[in-house]
Amino acid sequence: MTTSESTPQRFYWRGLPVPFIAPWSVERLPxxxxxxTCGPxxxxxxxxxxELPLxxxxxxxxxxRGVKRGAGTPDLASVHPLRQRQAMSHLLCQVCGKSTFDADYTRWGKRHLVIARDVSGRPIEEGELTGSPPVCRPCAVESVRACPHLRKGHVSALVERIEPWGVAGILxxxxAFYPLPAPPAYSLSKVAFTNPQIGWTLAARDLATxxxxxxxxxxELAA
Known part of the structure; x- marks a missing residue:
């Protein structure tokens, strides 16, 4: 079992599936x-x-961030730090929360399905950095039909390896001990695990290549 739930409950909001990694209004920021600090x-x-070990x-x-999935209203434009990290670490479907090590993974030659929003049609490239967990085939088909952002344009790829790179967070x-401004194009700074600044980063997303x-x-894949 890769999460605390063997079969995570599915939630819908106004007819749309709510992604597993989306936060809900009751899951407030404490x-x-x-x-x-100074390490050993x-x-x-x-x-x-x-601070606690977790x-x-x-x-x-x-x-x-609070954890009470399904309570209140979903924030479809945001990401829950813990569930995104769980999905990236265990390669869970970002929509339903189930493992993507499924029958399709085997049928595709032990590869995971990754989808990215893109209106230009630029393909997903080798070594590309992402904070988006993989998607299972049924959720991928459902998402591109239901999600307004994906309907505007998306690209997809089968990926052999998804390797940890670093985090996106507040640096x-x-x-002076105050947050650095994030790069103009992003709301969070991207910091590699090998970067000395990682110790000064409050992580909000796991990033992988x-x-x-x-x-x-x-x-064609769905057919």
Missing amino acids: SYDVIE DGSRGIGYAD DRRRGVLWMR YRPT LHGCTPIDLD
Whole structure:
């Protein structure tokens, strides 16, 4: 079992499927204090004043958020930090939350299906960086028909490997200890695990690189 639920419940909102990784209004952001810390090796970084072991993964501090999926109204334009991380770590379908190591994965030669919004038609490229977990075939077909953003344009590929790269999050300035401005084109800064600034990053998304990419037509794949 890859998550706390062997078969996650499906939720719909106004006739549209609510992605597993979408946050709900009751899942509020708790208040917390971010402080400067010093690790066992003497490295400086950030932490919570009341930090718990579950607040970190791979040594990186993660943004806290309430967990009560299905309660209230969904925010379809946002991402729940914990569920996105679960989906990326265990390669769960970002829509239904089930494992993508399924019969289609085997039939496709042990490859995962990845979809990206794109109106230009540029194919998913080798080594491409993404924060979007894979999608199972039934959810992919349903999503491109139901999601207004995907209907405007999307590309898809079968991917052999999805490898951890880093995180997207809020980057703090070590010298003055306040958040750095994110790059203009993004709401969050992208920081690799190998970057020394990773210790000063409050993570909100897991990021990975895609390898062994074969662009495909989703309609043909579904048929």
